[in-house]
Amino acid sequence: MKLAVLGLGNMGSALAHCLLKAGHDVSVWNRTSEKAEVFAEAGATICSSPDDAVAVSDFVIICIKGHKETVELVNGLSVALKGKTICDMSTGDTSDADRVVAILERQGAGYMLGMINAYPSGIGGDETTILTVGSAGTWDRYGSIIKELGGKSARVGEKPAALAALFAGLFTVRQGFMFGMIYGALVCQKAGIPMQVYADQLPATIKLVNDYHDLFARTVPTEDYDNAEASLKVYALAQEDALKTFQSVNAPAEFIRLMHDRTRAAWNEGYGDKQLTSLVQHMADT
Ligand SMILES: NC(=O)c1ccc[n+]([C@@H]2O[C@H](COP(=O)([O-])OP(=O)(O)OC[C@H]3O[C@@H](n4cnc5c(N)ncnc54)[C@H](OP(=O)(O)O)[C@@H]3O)[C@@H](O)[C@H]2O)c1
Known part of the structure; x- marks a missing residue:
């Protein structure tokens, strides 16, 4: 299974490091490329555009400023999303979250939204929770990855309102x-x-x-x-x-x-x- 992390700020970096440490095949991208380059040493594939990262991945975690920016990012993609699952761990209000879900569904992608209840230093911890919404099918497929990022993570419903x-x-x-x-x-x-x-x-x-x-x-x-x-x-x-x-x-x-x-x-x-x-x-x- 191929993973990608888009957004390598404090939290995105912690997520990417944790997945790399667990031995996953991870592609990374960050708007400011210097933040991505340091991941080469850890074994990540460095991508120069979000399209490149999404194209080679099955499960894509986005962790940027907020849902609004995720909507812009996804709108700007030219690669086909059908068959891929996108998990937005950026924060934002419910209406922006609904917009993220709508645009992903329109493009035939599976969606997951995650609320991280931890600081970056807590990522990978047994007691850390990331609460997610999405279909039961996406949780069955990718829930184990979310649990590597936070041991007490759980799916709490289907829609962002949950x-x-x-x-x-x-x-x-x-x-x-x-x-x-x-x-x-x-x-x-x-x-x-x-x-x-x-x-x-x-x-x-x-x-x-x-x-x-x-x-x-x-x-x-x-x-x-x-x-x-x-x-x-x-x-x-x-x-x-x-x-x-x-x-x-x-x-x-x-x-x-x-x-x-x-x-x-x-x-x-x-x-x-x-x-x-x-x-x-x-x-x-x-
Ligand atoms: N830090 C925490 O403790 C924590 C806890 C729970 C949830 N979160 C959530 O995680 C998300 C990221 O937080 P963070 O702490 O990693 O923030 P951060 O260190 O400030 O990093 C922000 C990231 O967002 C990217 N970004 C901002 N605007 C963008 C745009 N328009 N298009 C593409 N990329 C954009 C930045 O790229 P550049 O490097 O190019 O600026 C950077 O990678 C936020 O939604 C935050 O609420 C954070």
């Missing part, structure tokens, strides 16, 4: 945690608790986040929300207490109120004895 949704979902988890600390700081500050005391107490509560994850992973994928160790109504009552505390010290209460209102609404509709995570089901249905 990558955007997964980013939004995971970002919401991190931001929810950050905003929890921010709002928590405010209620403590208003009550006169030094921020150092608050910061020092965080690790103990963060430990419980692992238990939250265990509960989530055990219940949401299976939709098994029965036999709760701590039921949704218990959480609703604790949230009510916390909400009253926020209000009593005049701290911004909208975050805890949102949690409470959602939980209370589910309780009112018969979810009181279920797991708190049953909110995923309740909120999806409302």
